[in-house]
Amino acid sequence: MGVKLSYIDVCHGSKVVSNNFYIEHFRRQDKDIKHLLEDVMGRDKRYMLNDDESVLQLVIKAGKSVLKKANLEGKDIDAIIYSSILPEYISPATSIFIHKELNMSPNVMCLDVNANCAGMAIAFENMSNYLMSSKHAKKALIIGCDDDNAIIDPNNELCYGNYGYAACAMVLEKVDEDCGLIDNQYYVNTDIVDKVLYPSHGFSNFLKSKNLDELYLKWLPFSVENLISNAVDIMEKMIKQNGITKDDISMFCFSQLAVKNIYKIRQAMGISEEKSLYIGNKYGYTGTSSPFIALYEAIEKGKVKRGDYVMIWTFAAGSQGIVILLKY
Template sequence: MTNIKIREVEVYHPENQVRNQYYLDHFNRQGKDIDRLLKAFGKDKRYIINNADENTLTMGIEASKKVLDKAGLKGEDIDLIIFTSQFPEYTIPPQSLMVHEAIKGKAETFCTDSNTDCVGMIVAFDYASRYLKGSDNMKRALIIGADYMSVHCREEDEYTYPLFGDSACAVILEKTEEDCGFIDSFYTTNSEYPDIVKFPACGASKTYESEINDRKVDWTPFDGSFIIQYAKESIDKLLQKHSMNFNDINWFCFSQFALPIIDGSAEKFEVNREKFIYVGDKYGYTGTSSPFIALYEGIKSGQVKRGDNVAFWSIGGNWITCAMLVRY
């Protein structure tokens, strides 16, 4: 039986690391005390681009080169490239095409970009796994998730500016006969409140109007208490479908948006909190790549081992959620 395994995972982030004190001082000058907010969200450090040479695309290219080198592969070994981002540097040409050029990919490669907001990299992984399984001509896929988030945040918005970080993650998937890899996914969508988060806030068609200054992220604070229930219901349905239970999951790589998602999920699922990998205190919230940066850190630390069952879950786009099971 052909399965789709994770061959390698790599991460790229800018060198500039910013700690909480910078944001505490920044908002104190605005008459705001965000100390409790940062503690509640579980933030401490984050990587922030502070030069004109880096962006979503350059970070994605660097992550791609790193993961190919780690796997001992070349660009010509890749059959499918998917680049997922909420904040692409370009929409034309596709960023995947520019990655293809940077890694010297072959002519037969299928390149495409996608955007499902913060759940994007899980969705891209799902797409790629199913596509590889259904294609006789493809063996390997390169999945890239990258977001240059900090530049698009309003500096007076305490719910985005101090919480987000800039990073990229790249994953190589490949066909195998081993008993491992992609198991299944499950989606939930609720489009009742589509305008809670928008970018650009004014709409792309109005960005050229000189009187418009509302071009950055428009983030309306919302009650996120429903998020954990969404996650539990999705993972429950996947586990039931495959005759598994929560004890069969070795690791949970969930959205790193806020620490309460991690702590609350562990409590709701009635599983050991140590099974939930949290790196949002080190990277900040990196958007589409966050569940896979958690996986990367779990592998790097020696926690996640081959044969372990990993549950992924994230939410984006007001609200699109995806749960996914993978045997690493």
């Protein structure tokens, strides 16, 4: 028995914005971000929303698209998890709105999760185990989409210009096959817990603030060296413990936050570019959905096929990281 990642699909904003917009934006502030944006982060363009688009519309579109791809209807799904740093609604849960738009049955677990950029990977791990243990649930829908642009400080060159809009949706299905989640490992390092704060003084002070500047998301400089070394260590141990080799893995799907991070992991582990796609230059950084969009692109390009091993690594502010080994 396994939990199969049966289908995966991606829907993105319809407007394409190039780096030139952001380079010029910060040039007017006497800041040169070209090296940071292009060489460190690896950005080229990103998908943004038009004025008549919303994140909720994008999420619903992705949900409908993956169900159509799977030849399923909303009533066939037993659980839905929506992962986002900033859902359209926190009351009721945005997953309830998705439930309504997808015409799901009454006996469905609806859950919103926020583990920042690691949210969708954590949702995948949790939902895989839930389906294995549940007596009733057989199929689950996971959708991830972030709307960081709504709260980003336009004067913060570390984050403004990094993000794009793309929702990723996937169907998990309990099947009588050797597939799905094989292993996973979390790690937490709170040394940088104060570097990406939102709200900057907590929700207890959010509505009391008279300073508009405090209502923006900002990044303070932080090092990812410890995160990368931990990730490499966990991945190498996990590969060995599960009786396979690095060469047995068809694709490594990493966080798309910065191409420099991927370069460092490739070098440390001896992984080729072909087996560790970087798609942040096309989509921008999409937060929670980013490693699964990399997986989607790898599947679409024929680089990942049924029965292949895939390794996922991503991390979130604070910081929390997760490594997943799965059999597609």
